[in-house]
Structures are given as C-alpha cells and as structure tokens.
Amino acid sequence: MKTVIVYKWARNAEDAAVRSDGSVDWRNAKMTAGEDDFAALEAAKAIAGDDDLVGLTIGDGDASWALARGVLQAVSVTDAPHLTDNASTAAIIAAAVRQIEGVDVVVIGDSEEYAGVPVALAGLLGWPAVAHVGSAAVSDGRVRIIRKQGRNEQTISIAAPVVIAVSAASPEKNIPGMKEQLAARKRPITKLTLAAVGAGCDDRLSSTATKLPETTAARVFAGDPAAAAAQLVAALRGEGVL
C-alpha cells in the first residue's frame, strides 16, 4: 500500500522554558522529531512493504530525518508555521497529502501534546482513523493494527484509505550513523510551500494568557533520613494506607 509517513510536524514541548510568571519561552522553535515519530515510521514501513513510502514533513526542521532511516523520498512544506490550533496544522498536512498521488495510508505519531492533529487530519481527509496504535501490518488487502486498550490488546482491521496514529512504547534505540546520514543527503526532498499545496496558515486561536497551574505540592520531609522516614510513616498511617 502506498504509504505516507508524517514526521517532524511539531515543536518539542521540552524545548519550551516556562518562566516563573507562567509565560513560555521557546528556546528552539524548529519542528523536531516527536517521541512517537520513530514508532510511526516502523509501522509505516511495515504497511508499505515493497510499495512506495513517502516522507512528509512541515516547517523548518531537517527533512532528512526519515531519509536517514530508510525512506527513499520526502516532501517538505517548508514555510508551515507552528500553530496553536491542531486542526489548522492538520489542514496543512492534509493539503500536502493531497499533493501526493494515490496514497492509501497516512501514518503519523500519536503525539500526546498535539493529540488533535492526527484525528483532525483524518477528519479533513474524510478517512477513517485509529489512534494509540502499537504496531501495524497488511494482510488480505487490509491494514491490521494492534493497540492496547486498558488491560486488553485489540487487533483491528481497516480498509484503506486510513490514517493510523501510532504511540511509541519505547524510544528509538539505534540512531542512524554517519553512513546513513550521508546516504540521506542524496535522497530527493521535494520542497513545497503553503501556497503550492493550497493551505493557509491562519491560526484560529488567539492565546490571551498563560499561567502556572495551581498545584497541591507534596508534603515533603527532608533532613535526617530516619526522622523523615518516621514522619512519612506516621502520615501514611494517618491516611489509612498502611
């Protein structure tokens, strides 16, 4: 099945510094590979099999990420900005997917921070979707996914076209070396603009304020370990949990 793997489509929340007044400083505004991107790529490879697998990225991140991990061609919408509205980001990705001919499956990381993007993407494409997917494969012309749901594991089959949102169970273990990085540089990246794919960049949401959350900080004991342990045990007995 012809598959598109969407990667590096959001900023990494860890690149944001939260100041004491609750305002946010993005130290690195570039799109980066999300924690689910690698798992999504593995699922996309399994679905594509011997058929075409096309990388799709948006924004100003390094598009060679997927090319260094075995993808042979990529499309990059280079002037896509970061948007607060997840549906607006999804609209850019959907417009780019429509530029790629004959796509059967779109695979994307099921980011917790931007949890609306994969599902809004499916909605905008008008395709069915499944999220929180652990692994995927193709058999008998259908995509079969496995996902954890509570204490159960579900196997679900879906007819293409479909959007598959993948959640990583563990981080990437084997980062590509210099050889793969050099090979990636020789692989083609088709650079497109928002205008070329027919997408806008209006963020429908205005941010009017940020603040720190009201947290009920833990009752913390410090100092002499024996004294701290005794205080904790007394508190837990008071709670009735010992």
Add this chain to the structure above:
Amino acid sequence: MSHAWIIVTEEKQVAALTLAARGMGGRVIAVVVGPRALADATAAAGPDEVKWVETSQDRPPEAYAGPVARMIAADAPRAVVANATAEGRVLAGMVAARLGAAVIPGGLKLSASGDKTVVERADLDGKVIETVETTGPVVTFYAGDDAANEGSSCASIEQVAADDAADIKVERVEPAAGADAGINKAAVVVSVGRGLKRKDDLEIVRGLADVLGAEIGCSMPVADDLGWVEKERYVGRSGQHIAPRLYIAVGIQGAPQHMEGVRGAKVVVGINNDPDAAIFKSADYGIVGDLYEVVPALRAALGE
C-alpha cells in the same frame, strides 16, 4: 448562552465532560457511542439529552465517526467536548472537520464571552495553563479532574440509526501482556527509576516492598533500556495503568508519561534526591534524600 455537545465512548469522566460543556452556558447534549448501559450511565451523569448510537460487537466506536460527525454538525454547536481517549479523539476529529472547528487538546474549562468561545487548557505536559479564544466553533479533549454527577434526574435517551459505519472491524481482543501481573491488583506498589545505580541495588527496593507486602514496579527506562525489571511491571503511558492504595516512587523523576500510569492511585509518595523533581509536584508526600539512605530508613520506620 450556547449549547454544547459531549462525545462519550466510555463511562469515565462523563459528569466532568458535562460540567465542562455546561460552561458554555446552555444545554448539553451527549452523543453516546457504545452499548445501552453506557447510554444509561451517561443519562444519569447530567446532560440534558442523550443521543445513543449502538455499536455492534465487532465494530469499534471509531467506525461511527462519519454518522456522529454529521449529526453534531447539523446542530452547529459552538463547542464539543470529548475524552482524550483514542476512540473519543477520532470521533471528535471527524466532528471538527465537519464543523470547521479549531481543535484544542488539554481542555479544562470552557466559557462563552459574546461571540467568543474561551477555553482554558493545560499545555506543555501540564506545566502551563493557557487561555485561548476564537470566534469559531471549538472541539476540545478534556484533561481536567473527574466530577460528581449533576443532580439526580435522568436525561431522555434517543437511539439514532447509524447504518453507514466505516469498514473497521475488531478481530480479536485478548489480555495484554502482563495484564494478569500482580502489579495490576496490588494494594501497594513500590516503583523504581533511574535513581537506582546498579541492578543489584534492586534488592534494597525489594526489601521495602517485602515489608509493605507490595509489588515492584518501575519507570520505562528501567524495564526498556536497562532490562532490570520485567517489562510487564513498567508503569506509565504505554505501560501499566494501576490504581493501588499506596504508590511509592523511588528514584523516579515523575515525568507526565510515568504519572499517567498511576492516576488512579489513592496516595502517591516520591523519594528523590532532587528537590525540584517533578514527582514532588504531583505526589501527596515526599522525602528529599538519597534513596540508598531513605529506603533502609523507611524499612526501619515500618518496623521490619
């Protein structure tokens, strides 16, 4: 005053979704995608109306995204609130596309202010609360606390036909690996993280677990990268979700991905030598100190 919809695919947090949607100031209509029992439970949780889409046994809720989206879009609400579950989000994504709505994860509170819809949301793994507003419709995934059912009356339930479900089939459901592990049923769990320096030092933590009659758990790196503890004992977003009476996190920083696995715990204790560790922001109790000193002291205090 604007009416709002909620999307229900599971019993959890229905009253909270209703309360959040109630912030728009008008009626709250629930669409329930699931069995009749879920529709009955939803009707008792506070919405003014319930539209029920019955699912067949081999079709997941996501198969009904198209008909649900058409039904909600025909009513043109200004706000739709869904759970952040895989099923709820997929349904909401289709609704958003039909409505032309902005999509906002992490929704906590909604309100209508003139022609604007105002949403307070948790951002950056909950480190910040951001207020956003728009003049168009919004779809948000609720990320706030649970709430008690509103009132004691039950809303009427109207079954809605949904004959054009998408071609999605549940082929098999089986217990996930580790689903029968003791950690899932344990009243007390002692979990260990990267603060532990050597695998052999697990014995220190096991000693505490023995005194408490607890099961051992761990953070993802301890099971996945280090392989010191069996993977079925890893607690977190993609691991076990547990609800013990007491959860003691030893040498665990407390990243949101880990804490998601213990959301159901009654009391959480953090032991960490970093006073700024995130665990102290979400735990009920904590000890700042070296686990190699604190854990033996805790064993002693428990009267081993």
